[in-house]
Amino acid sequence: xxxxxxxxxxxxxxxxxxxxxxxxxxxxxxxxxxxxxxxxxxxxxxxxxxxxxxxxxxxxxxxxxxxxxxxxxxxxxxxxxxxxxxxxxxxxxxxxxxxxxxxxxxxxxxxxxxxxxxxxxxxxxxxxxxxxxxxxxxxxxxxxxxxxxxxxxxxxxxxxxxxxxxxxxxxxxxxxxxxxxxxxxxxxxxxxxxxxxxxxxxxxxxxxxxxxxxxxxxxxxxxxxxxxxxxxxxxxxxxxxxxxxxxxxxxxxxxxxxxxxxxxxxxxxxxxxxxxxxxxxxxxxxxxxxxxxxxxxxxxxxxxxxxxxxxxxxxxxxxxxxxxxxxxxxxxxxxxx
Numbered sequence: 416x417x418x419x420x421x422x423x424x425x426x427x428x429x430x431x432x433x434x435x436x437x438x439x440x441x442x443x444x445x446x447x448x449x450x451x452x453x454x455x456x457x458x459x460x461x462x463x464x465x466x467x468x469x470x471x472x473x474x475x476x477x478x479x480x481x482x483x484x485x486x487x488x489x490x491x492x493x494x495x496x497x498x499x500x501x502x503x504x505x506x507x508x509x510x511x512x513x514x515x516x517x518x519x520x521x522x523x524x525x526x527x528x529x530x531x532x533x534x535x536x537x538x539x540x541x542x543x544x545x546x547x548x549x550x551x552x553x554x555x556x557x558x559x560x561x562x563x564x565x566x567x568x569x570x571x572x573x574x575x576x577x578x579x580x581x582x583x584x585x586x587x588x589x590x591x592x593x594x595x596x597x598x599x600x601x602x603x604x605x606x607x608x609x610x611x612x613x614x615x616x617x618x619x620x621x622x623x624x625x626x627x628x629x630x631x632x633x634x635x636x637x638x639x640x641x642x643x644x645x646x647x648x649x650x651x652x653x654x655x656x657x658x659x660x661x662x663x664x665x666x667x668x669x670x671x672x673x674x675x676x677x678x679x680x681x682x683x684x685x686x687x688x689x690x691x692x693x694x695x696x697x698x699x700x701x702x703x704x705x706x707x708x709x710x711x712x713x714x715x716x717x718x719x720x721x722x723x724x725x726x727x728x729x730x731x732x733x734x735x736x737x738x739x740x741x742x743x744x745x746x747x748x749x750x751x752x
Contacts, residue, residue, distance in 0.1 A: 483552025
């Protein structure tokens with residue numbers, strides 16, 4: 416009897432080892448875009464990576480760190496699988512690229528203009544030097560669109576742009592008075608506020624829309640629907656985890672957003688906990704494309720009388736919504752509360 420138990424135990428261990436090997440072998444390799452300095456809009460993907468949600472869904476996920484424009488180029492070429500630059504993707508789609516949006520990350524643009532203390536209104540930015548991301552990046556587009564649409568201010572004509580790669584560099588430049596203002600993600604603004612700077616404009620107050628949404632090429636989507644489904648699940652789990660787990664989220668905030676202390680990370684969590692969502696509301700998704708269409712009209716790359724095509728054809732809505740239902744995903748609350 417003792418020998419029988421030993422043999423059974425040995426067999427169980429061997430079976431477990433084989434199962435682990437099989438599970439490891441079943442992991443699907445994917446590449447995921449990441450802005451080098453970190454960005455508040457992308458927190459759900461950081462959580463999904465840090466907490467092992469990609470791995471648990473059977474995905475061997477690897478970051479590819481690139482700036483906005485190179486990331487879009489890599490995504491269009493198919494050398495990067497999942498790209499979190501929705502505005503750049505929308506512009507590419509309207510120019511003929513075949514892309515498919517698969518899952519969202521935020522319902523609120525988390526960008527603010529932060530400036531020296533004597534600058535108190537958005538209008539005071541006229542004639543000033545503003546630190547922005549590189550052209551083609553989501554935060555560059557957000558800044559230019561908001562200043563143009565709501566304040567009739569154009570880069571080069573009404574303000575000078577100094578391209579800087581990351582939020583920390585931009586905030587540092589304002590603090591040492593190398594530039595007058597900068598647009599940064601709201602989590603990074605904490606450092607500037609502690610240094611005496613002021614927030615003069617929150618873009619989400621004027622132009623709410625989806626942010627950080629991931630897209631893939633149409634070819635990748637058609638050939639990898641199950642992988643896309645697993646990716647959706649991982650991001651949605653990241654959204655819900657961040658929303659409900661303050662302590663467990665602090666390390667992710669500190670690492671990816673380059674925050675100095677748990678105290679500051681906690682303040683950021685309080686501000687952002689309800690900002691994230693995996694779902695894609697139709698009106699906000701359409702606004703993403705309409706904003707790009709207006710930009711193309713202004714640059715004469717789109718006829719003014721040509722209507723916007725239905726954006727829903729560029730979103731895997733059926734797969735997204737069925738996946739969220741299956742996993743009992745809890746949608747973001749209206750109003751972000």
